[in-house]
Amino acid sequence: xxxxxxxxxxxxxxxxxxxxxxxxxxxxxxxxxxxxxxxxxxxxxxxxxxxxxxxxxxxxxxxxxxxxxxxxxxxxxxxxxxxxxxxxxxxxxxxxxxxxxxxxxxxxxxxxxxxxxxxxxxxxxxxxxxxxxxxxxxxxxxxxxxxxxxxxxxxxxxxxxxxxxxxxxxxxxxxxxxxxxxxxxxxxxxxxxxxxxxxxxxxxxxxxxxxxxxxxxxxxxxxxxxxxxxxxxxxxxxxxxxxxxxxxxxxxxxxxxxxxxxxxxxxxxxxxxxxxxxxxxxxxxxxxxxxxxxxxxxxxxxxxxxxxxxxxxxxxxxxxxxxxxxxxxxxxxxxxxxxxxxxxxxxxxxxxxxxxxxxxxxxxxxxxxxxxxxxxxxxxxxxxxxxxxxxxxxxxxxxxxxxxxxxx
Amino acid sequence: xxxxxxxxxxxxxxxxxxxxxxxxxxxxxxxxxxxxxxxxxxxxxxxxxxxxxxxxxxxxxxxxxxxxxxxxxxxxxxxxxxxxxxxxxxxxxxxxxxxxxxxxxxxxxxxxxxxxxxxxxxxxxxxxxxxxxxxxxxxxxxxxxxxxxxxxxxxxxxxxxxxxxxxxxxxxxxxxxxxxxxxxxxxxxxxxxxxxxxxxxxxxxxxxxxxxxxxxxxxxxxxxxxxxxxxxxxxxxxxxxxxxxxxxxxxxxxxxxxxxxxxxxxxxxxxxxxxxxxxxxxxxxxxxxxxxxxxxxxxxxxxxxxxxxxxxx
Numbered sequence: 001x002x003x004x005x006x007x008x009x010x011x012x013x014x015x016x017x018x019x020x021x022x023x024x025x026x027x028x029x030x031x032x033x034x035x036x037x038x039x040x041x042x043x044x045x046x047x048x049x050x051x052x053x054x055x056x057x058x059x060x061x062x063x064x065x066x067x068x069x070x071x072x073x074x075x076x077x078x079x080x081x082x083x084x085x086x087x088x089x090x091x092x093x094x095x096x097x098x099x100x101x102x103x104x105x106x107x108x109x110x111x112x113x114x115x116x117x118x119x120x121x122x123x124x125x126x127x128x129x130x131x132x133x134x135x136x137x138x139x140x141x142x143x144x145x146x147x148x149x150x151x152x153x154x155x156x157x158x159x160x161x162x163x164x165x166x167x168x169x170x171x172x173x174x175x176x177x178x179x180x181x182x183x184x185x186x187x188x189x190x191x192x193x194x195x196x197x198x199x200x201x202x203x204x205x206x207x208x209x210x211x212x213x214x215x216x217x218x219x220x221x222x223x224x225x226x227x228x229x230x231x232x233x234x235x236x237x238x239x240x241x242x243x244x245x246x247x248x249x250x251x252x253x254x255x256x257x258x259x260x261x262x263x264x265x266x267x268x269x270x271x272x273x274x275x276x277x278x279x280x281x282x283x284x285x286x287x288x289x290x291x292x293x294x295x296x297x298x299x300x301x302x303x304x305x306x307x308x309x310x311x312x313x314x315x316x317x318x319x320x321x322x323x324x325x326x327x328x329x330x331x332x333x334x335x336x337x338x339x340x341x342x343x344x345x346x347x348x349x350x351x352x353x354x355x356x357x358x359x360x361x362x363x364x365x366x367x368x369x370x371x372x373x374x375x376x377x378x379x380x381x382x383x384x385x386x387x388x389x390x391x392x393x394x395x396x397x398x399x400x401x402x403x404x405x406x407x408x
Numbered sequence: 409x410x411x412x413x414x415x416x417x418x419x420x421x422x423x424x425x426x427x428x429x430x431x432x433x434x435x436x437x438x439x440x441x442x443x444x445x446x447x448x449x450x451x452x453x454x455x456x457x458x459x460x461x462x463x464x465x466x467x468x469x470x471x472x473x474x475x476x477x478x479x480x481x482x483x484x485x486x487x488x489x490x491x492x493x494x495x496x497x498x499x500x501x502x503x504x505x506x507x508x509x510x511x512x513x514x515x516x517x518x519x520x521x522x523x524x525x526x527x528x529x530x531x532x533x534x535x536x537x538x539x540x541x542x543x544x545x546x547x548x549x550x551x552x553x554x555x556x557x558x559x560x561x562x563x564x565x566x567x568x569x570x571x572x573x574x575x576x577x578x579x580x581x582x583x584x585x586x587x588x589x590x591x592x593x594x595x596x597x598x599x600x601x602x603x604x605x606x607x608x609x610x611x612x613x614x615x616x617x618x619x620x621x622x623x624x625x626x627x628x629x630x631x632x633x634x635x636x637x638x639x640x641x642x643x644x645x646x647x648x649x650x651x652x653x654x655x656x657x658x659x660x661x662x663x664x665x666x667x668x669x670x671x672x673x674x675x676x677x678x679x680x681x682x683x684x685x686x687x688x689x690x691x692x693x694x695x696x697x698x699x700x701x702x703x704x705x706x707x708x709x710x711x712x713x714x715x716x717x718x719x720x721x
Contacts, residue, residue: 003632003633003634004611004633004634004635004695004698004699006628006629006631006633006689006690006695007628007629007690009628009629010628010629013629020627021623021627021630022622022623022625022626022627023622023623024421024561024622024623026424027421027422027423027424027425027559027561027622027626028421030423030424030427031419031420031421031423034419034450342574342577342578345562345577345578345581346581347581348421348557348561348562348581348582349580349581349582351421398531399577401531402527402530402531402577402580403573403577405530405531405534405535405536406530406536406539406573406576406577407536407573
């Protein structure tokens with residue numbers, strides 16, 4: 001009567017891996033990545049818009065002139081010149097940053113992991129938005145926090161709800177927010193809410209982790225000040241070049257007060273010693289001069305047109321009782337469907353009809369979100385977006401008919 | 409050295425599982441000295457690439473639609489290429505749970521009482537009220553599954569009648585019909601059958617959180633397996649006989665896996681039939697084979713040899 005041991009490590013895994021399991025949704029994405037499927041699932045930057053010639057010139061010059069550095073280990077904090085350029089990117093959004101307060105990370109995703117490592121003990125409460133960026137939930141989740149979810153609306157996190165949670169006794173280690181062009185909700189935190197949040201957190205002595213990957217992808221309107229600029233002592237700021245240049249170079253950063261920074265750098269060194277010198281040099285050169293700015297303007301134009309195509313198509317093809325956000329920048333539209341829709345279950349049928357999205361459940365640690373879906377408009381062309389939304393709309397209308405017949 | 413193709417991938421929701429099966433099978437067959445080419449039929453142009461590969465036989469490691477429903481088998485028949493497993497017509501019947509259930513009922517093979525809900529009936533005949541009748545007839549609790557899907561995708565357990573519509577919609581996301589089945593409570597076992605070999609020992613499945621769903625199947629450690637199953641010898645024998653009867657009644661060939669549940673009175677019920685069983689590192693057929701002393705490499709080779717025998721015959 002031998003027990004068959006599939007995985008001899010089964011009784012060795014750390015508790016923090018408990019949530020790391022296979023899933024149907026993940027399996028369906030394997031089919032959704034095929035070229036005939038219009039995928040609104042992944043938030044992939046449209047890197048085809050980069051000029052190959054320009055990139056070749058940048059990479060070539062790094063290899064030709066700096067190969068002895070490029071192929072070597074670097075410092076854990078990242079090269080000083082690159083940090084200056086990243087501080088410059090922050091200045092574009094009106095946030096003053098001292099390059100000395102900044103650590104370069106392997107994408108902002110590593111910064112999320114390092115923040116978790118440095119700040120979260122098992123059982124600690126941390127505040128995230130509802131919905132929240134799925135990558136932050138998985139990065140923080142590994143440190144076994146208890147997530148306190150605070151709803152958001154068109155103006156971003158509803159700070160009154162956070163206040164109410166604090167009154168009820170929540171004692172979060174920090175508040176995590178994506179204030180600009182939220183992932184997945186597409187909304188931007190209003191000036192009023194920013195002021196409320198910064199004031200509340202300062203008074204309650206709760207640090208804010210401000211994650212701002214999309215801030216420079218603004219389609220219209222005036223930028224809101226970064227939370228960091230409103231209260232430098234109390235805000236840890238995370239940035240990335242993934243959206244303004246390339247996610248392939250994996251260059252992100254965290255900006256924090258010296259005590260936090262020191263621990264982030266030590267944690268970074270423990271994780272991977274240093275970021276890739278080659279990629280840091282490429283990024284530094286790409287961001288030198290003015291050409292990156294022209295490229296970014298071009299990209300913003302492309303994304304704006306795609307947003308317009310998606311929003312227009314949603315109005316045409318989606319059920320009358322569905323609602324969605326109108327992002328003024330970034331990558332995502334967030335759709336709220338009538339309650340009887342289950343976007344997680346529907347994904348298989350969507351993939352069968354050659355269109356894909358991310359079910360809302362991915363963005364809530366507590367299993368909510370079945371009636372929601374995230375649509376990324378950043379990657380498919382406008383025609384493909386219109387076609388994909390049409391396919392999805394048709395599916396939803398068939399599903400609605402099915403629901404009506406089943407509910408009598 | 410025989411040149412053979414392992415077919416894996418496809419575009420069914422089980423694509424990922426199939427790729428895992430295919431890689432393992434390919435590497436096993438290479439270890440056994442075959443010249444193996446791994447092909448994904450969903451990569452165009454398949455007909456050209458399989459013809460150009462000039463292989464003696466195909467090992468089908470595809471799961472789900474197109475791989476298990478007779479589609480790929482018909483194509484290979486046209487190309488006059490021998491392949492592992494069941495003929496197209498029988499594949500079609502075994503893969504479609506409505507047809508498989510009807511065939512098993514006709515052959516007197518015990519399978520839980522069931523009803524089918526077709527999407528066309530709901531849409532065009534406004535057959536929604538039928539759900540209440542189904543509950544009256546079958547009672548509760550129920551299991552709802554898509555008629556044509558695998559890996560427990562789209563499967564739900566229903567305790568209350570009010571949850572049935574949602575479960576049916578869930579299943580219909582994967583298929584154009586749903587099977588509603590009386591839930592049997594008891595040990596779950598898998599019976600592997602390989603042509604020309606004694607029935608394999610049963611594998612008993614104990615999902616740690618009680619439900620052998622997709623996550624429990626493909627996350628190593630999420631399910632405990634016992635091979636042979638911890639059943640009384642006569643109960644295990646009854647399971648193996650039912651599985652063998654189902655294999656014959658459904659006219660299956662070379663290889664199959666039957667999933668059974670054993671109720672409180674020790675009666676076995678066939679709940680699922682797979683003509684292209686999973687061959688991943690957490691799959692049941694390889695475990696059953698191993699319990700019989702047949703290693704994975706040998707298992708793959710034996711299945712392949714059944715197809716190769718047809719090639720030379």
